[in-house]
Amino acid sequence: MPVDKAMADAILDTYRNMYREMEEKGVESESFQAMANALSRMERLAQETDDIVAFTAKLTTENLFIEFSNAYSETMSNMVKEEYSTGGGDELLLEKTLEAYENTIKTLEDHPNYELLKTPLEDLIELGRSGVSYPVFLRIAEEKGLYKAMEGDVVLREALISDKTFAEFMHLPLEMEKCEKILKVHDKLASRSPFKVADSFEFGLERQKIDWQYAPRINHWNLVIRLWDKMLDNVHDWLDSFCSFAPYDERWADRRGKVYTMRNIKRTQDCNPGIFKVREKIFQEYFQMGWKDIFNHETFLNEYEANRVWYSDEALDLMKKTYPYCVPFNKPDPELIQEAEVIHAEKRYKRPEAFQYSSEDKKKFISIFGKEKWDEFFGKYEK
Amino acid sequence: MEKRHQEYMEYYQARLKKYENNSLYPHSYQSEKELCEAIANSDNLDEFGRKVEDGNLAVENAIALVKDQETARKKLYQELKEEIRLHAPLRILDVIDTLKTDLELTNTVSEIEGEVSNEIALDLFTEEIYYDLLSLEEIEVFQSAEVPDEWKQEINQDYPQELITMGREDWNESVIPNVHKWDPEWQYNFDLIWEERHRRLIPIPDEVLKKRIEQFKIYRGI
Numbered sequence: 001m002p003v004d005k006a007m008a009d010a011i012l013d014t015y016r017n018m019y020r021e022m023e024e025k026g027v028e029s030e031s032f033q034a035m036a037n038a039l040s041r042m043e044r045l046a047q048e049t050d051d052i053v054a055f056t057a058k059l060t061t062e063n064l065f066i067e068f069s070n071a072y073s074e075t076m077s078n079m080v081k082e083e084y085s086t087g088g089g090d091e092l093l094l095e096k097t098l099e100a101y102e103n104t105i106k107t108l109e110d111h112p113n114y115e116l117l118k119t120p121l122e123d124l125i126e127l128g129r130s131g132v133s134y135p136v137f138l139r140i141a142e143e144k145g146l147y148k149a150m151e152g153d154v155v156l157r158e159a160l161i162s163d164k165t166f167a168e169f170m171h172l173p174l175e176m177e178k179c180e181k182i183l184k185v186h187d188k189l190a191s192r193s194p195f196k197v198a199d200s201f202e203f204g205l206e207r208q209k210i211d212w213q214y215a216p217r218i219n220h221w222n223l224v225i226r227l228w229d230k231m232l233d234n235v236h237d238w239l240d241s242f243c244s245f246a247p248y249d250e251r252w253a254d255r256r257g258k259v260y261t262m263r264n265i266k267r268t269q270d271c272n273p274g275i276f277k278v279r280e281k282i283f284q285e286y287f288q289m290g291w292k293d294i295f296n297h298e299t300f301l302n303e304y305e306a307n308r309v310w311y312s313d314e315a316l317d318l319m320k321k322t323y324p325y326c327v328p329f330n331k332p333d334p335e336l337i338q339e340a341e342v343i344h345a346e347k348r349y350k351r352p353e354a355f356q357y358s359s360e361d362k363k364k365f366i367s368i369f370g371k372e373k374w375d376e377f378f379g380k381y382e383k
Numbered sequence: 384m385e386k387r388h389q390e391y392m393e394y395y396q397a398r399l400k401k402y403e404n405n406s407l408y409p410h411s412y413q414s415e416k417e418l419c420e421a422i423a424n425s426d427n428l429d430e431f432g433r434k435v436e437d438g439n440l441a442v443e444n445a446i447a448l449v450k451d452q453e454t455a456r457k458k459l460y461q462e463l464k465e466e467i468r469l470h471a472p473l474r475i476l477d478v479i480d481t482l483k484t485d486l487e488l489t490n491t492v493s494e495i496e497g498e499v500s501n502e503i504a505l506d507l508f509t510e511e512i513y514y515d516l517l518s519l520e521e522i523e524v525f526q527s528a529e530v531p532d533e534w535k536q537e538i539n540q541d542y543p544q545e546l547i548t549m550g551r552e553d554w555n556e557s558v559i560p561n562v563h564k565w566d567p568e569w570q571y572n573f574d575l576i577w578e579e580r581h582r583r584l585i586p587i588p589d590e591v592l593k594k595r596i597e598q599f600k601i602y603r604g605i
Contacts, residue, residue: 057564066497070490077486090387135390142397194400201452202407205459212463219513220586226517271538274528282520286587328529 003055008046011056015039018072027075034071038064090134097137098128113155120146120154145195153190153197160186162368169364171306173298174221178214182207221299227283228294231276232311235319235326238272241265242337245344274328291323307353315349356381388428395419407455410447418444442485449492450479464579467506471499501565508562509575512599513585515550519598522546551604558603571605 002008019039022032042064049055059065080096101121108117124146128137141147164179185206189198237251246252246265254260283289294300295316303309311319318339325332343349357365357378366374384392395418402412418440425431435441457472459465474495482488525543562569573596575581585592599605 053561054564060497060501061565063494063497066493070486070493073489074486133387133390135387135394139390139394139397142394142401194403199405199407202455205455209459209463212465216583216586219584223516223586227520267534267537271528271530271534274530274538275524278524278528279520282523285591329531 002047003049003052007052008055011059012039012042012046015042015068018068022072022075025079027079029075029078031071031074031078035068035075038068038071042068094128094134094137098125101125101128113158116155116158143195145193145197153200156198156200156203157183157186165364165368169361169368171302171308173302174214174218178210178218181210185210224287224289224297224299225303227279227286228297228300231279231283231291231294232316232319234272234276234279235322236311236315237268238276238326239318239322239332239336239340240344241268241272242332243341243344245341269331273326273330276326277328295320307351307356310350310354312343312348312351314343318343385427388422388425388431391428391431392419392422395422408448408451410450410454411444414440414444414447439483442483442488445485445488446479446482449475449488453479466578466580467502468499470502471495474499505562505566505569506575506580508558508569509572509581510584511558511571511603512576512596513581515599515602516585516587516595518546518550519595519602522598522602547602550602554603554605571603573600 016039019035022035041062042059045055045058045062045064049058080093101124105118105121108114111117123144124141127140127146132140160179160183164176164183167175167179186198186203189203189206190196193199240246240249241252247258247261252261252264252268254264280291289297300309309316318336322332322336325336362374362378365378395415399412399415399419402408402415405412417438418435421434421438421440422431425434453472453475457469457476460469460472475492478491479488482491522543525538525546528538530538576585576592576596582592587595
C-alpha cells in the first residue's frame with residue numbers, strides 16, 4: 001500500500017514545484033534530467049513503501065534529497081550564467097534578484113511570522129526599485145544588514161523570547177536559565193556585529209553549546225522528580241488502602257466484583273512497602289538521597305511552587321508520619337488511618353491550587369499563543 | 384575610475400567590513416581583502432573580471448567561508464567531544480582544498496552532510512537505554528520487592544516477566560525494523576553508551592549504569 005498521500009505530498013510538493021518551475025522555463029540540460037530522475041524515483045518510492053518512516057528513510061539513504069538539490073543548483077547556476085552572458089548584465093541580475101524576493105514573499109503568506117519575515121524582503125525590493133545600480137543595491141543591502149535580517153534574525157529573537165516565556169510559564173528553572181543565556185548570547189553577537197544583526201552561523205554554534213551544557217542537568221532534574229513522585233504515590237496509596245473508603249476508590253475498585261476489589265486492596269497493603277523500599281534504594285543509588293531529602297530538594301520545592309505537587313500539605317504531612325511504618329510485613333498506625341479517613345471524607349487530600357495557573361502564568365501563555373488557545377486548552381478549567 | 388567600477392569597489396569594501404575583527408572568519412577576511420585589492424588595482428571592471436576568473440577568486444571566496452565555518456564547527460565538536468557530529472567538518476575540511484568550482488563545493492558539502500546525518504541518526508539509537516530506564520527500574524522494583532509468599536509469583540515473577548515480554552516484542556517488531564531502514568546491518572553497540580556524548584546524558588553512577596546495561600540486554604533480548 002502506498003504512503004498516505006497527504007504526508008507524501010507534504011514532502012514531495014516542494015520538489016515537484018522546483019521541477020515544474022524549471023520545466024515551465026523550457027530548460028533542457030543534463031542537470032535538469034538529473035532533477036527529473038531523482039523526482040521520479042521519489043514518486044515511485046511513495047507508491048512502493050507502506051509507511052512514512054520507511055519512505056523518508058529511503059529518500060535519505062538513497063541520497064535523493066541531495067541529488068535533487070544538487071541538480072537544481074546546477075540548473076539554476078547554468079541558467080543565470082547563460083542569461084548574463086547573453087547581454088543582460090547587472091540590470092538583469094538585479095531584476096532576477098528582486099523577482100526571487102517577490103516570489104519568496106508569496107510563499108511566506110501562510111507563515112505565522114509573515115509580517116516580520118516579509119519586512120526585510122520588502123525593504124530590499126524597495127531599495128532595488130529605487131533606481132540604484134546593482135552594485136549600489138548590493139552595498140546598501142550589506143551595510144544595512146538586510147541580508148542578515150532576511151535570514152530571519154528578528155523572527156529568531158522573537159522565537160527566543162517565546163521560548164523563555166514558555167519556560168517561565170512551565171516554571172522550569174533550568175530551561176529558563178538556558179533560554180536566558182541563549183538570548184544573551186544572541187544580543188551580544190548582534191551588538192558586536194557592524195550591522196547590529198547576529199551572525200546566524202556563529203549564533204547557531206553558541207546555541208548548540210548552551211543546549212549541550214544544559215542537557216545532562218535537565219535529564220538529572222527530570223529523573224529526580226520521576227523517582228520521588230512514585231515514592232509519594234506508594235506511601236499515600238498504602239495508607240489509604242487500609243481506610244474504609246478503599247473498596248469504593250477507583251484505585252482498587254474492580255469491575256469484575258468485590259472479590260477482585262478486595263484482592264487489589266490486599267495487594268497494596270501487603271506489597272507497597274516492599275515496592276517502596278526498592279524505590280527508596282534506587283533513589284539512594286542514583287542520587288545518594290533518601291525519603292527525607294525529597295521535601296527540601298530543589299526539584300520538590302520547584303514542583304510545589306509550580307503547583308505540580310498534587311497532594312495537599314496535610315496529605316504530605318501524613319505521608320511523612322506514615323513513612324516509618326512503611327516497611328515490609330508492617331501496617332500503619334491506626335491513628336494515621338483515622339487521619340486519612342478524615343482527610344478523605346472532607347476531600348482535603350488534594351491541594352486546591354494543584355495544576356492551576358496563576359494570572360501571571362495566563363498572561364505568559366497568552367503572550368505566546370494568544371487568547372484563543374488559552375480558552376481552547378484551559379478555558380473550561382477556569383472558575 | 385568609472386562610476387560603476389567605483390560602486391563595485393565600495394560594495395566589496397562593505398563585504399570586507401563584515402569580517403573585520405571577527406576571529407571566526409580569518410579565511411573569509413583574507414579572501415574579501417584579495418577581492419578588494421583586485422578591484423582597486425584594476426583599471427576597469429573588465430580587468431577585474433579577468434582577475435576574478437583567472438584567480439578563481441569567487442569560488443575561493445565561497446571556499447574560504449566554508450573553511451571558516453567548518454573550522455569553527457570542528458573546534459566546537461572537539462571541545463564538546465561530539466565524535467560523530469565532528470565527522471562532517473573533518474571530512475569537508477579534508478577535501479575542501481581540492482574543490483575547483485562552486486558546484487563541486489555545494490555538492491560535496493551536501494553529500495558529506497547527508498552521510499553524516501545518517502551516522503548521527505544511527506548513533507542516537509544508543510540512547511534507547513536512557514529511554515528504557517523507567518522500565519528497567521520497574522522491573523527491578525517488582526523483581527526484588529520483599530512481599531509475602533502469596534504475592535511472590537505475581538509481583539516478583541509474572542509482572543516483571545510481562546514487562547520483559549513487551550520490551551522484547553517492541554524491540555523486535557518496532558525498534559529494530561525502524562533502525563534497519565537506515566542500516567540493515569545495524570546492531571546495538573553497548574560500548575557506545577560509555578562514550579562521553581552518550582554517557583553524560585544518563586545521570587546515574589557508573590556502577591548502577593553497568594547493572595542497568597545487563598538488565599537492558601534481558602529486557603530487550605539483545
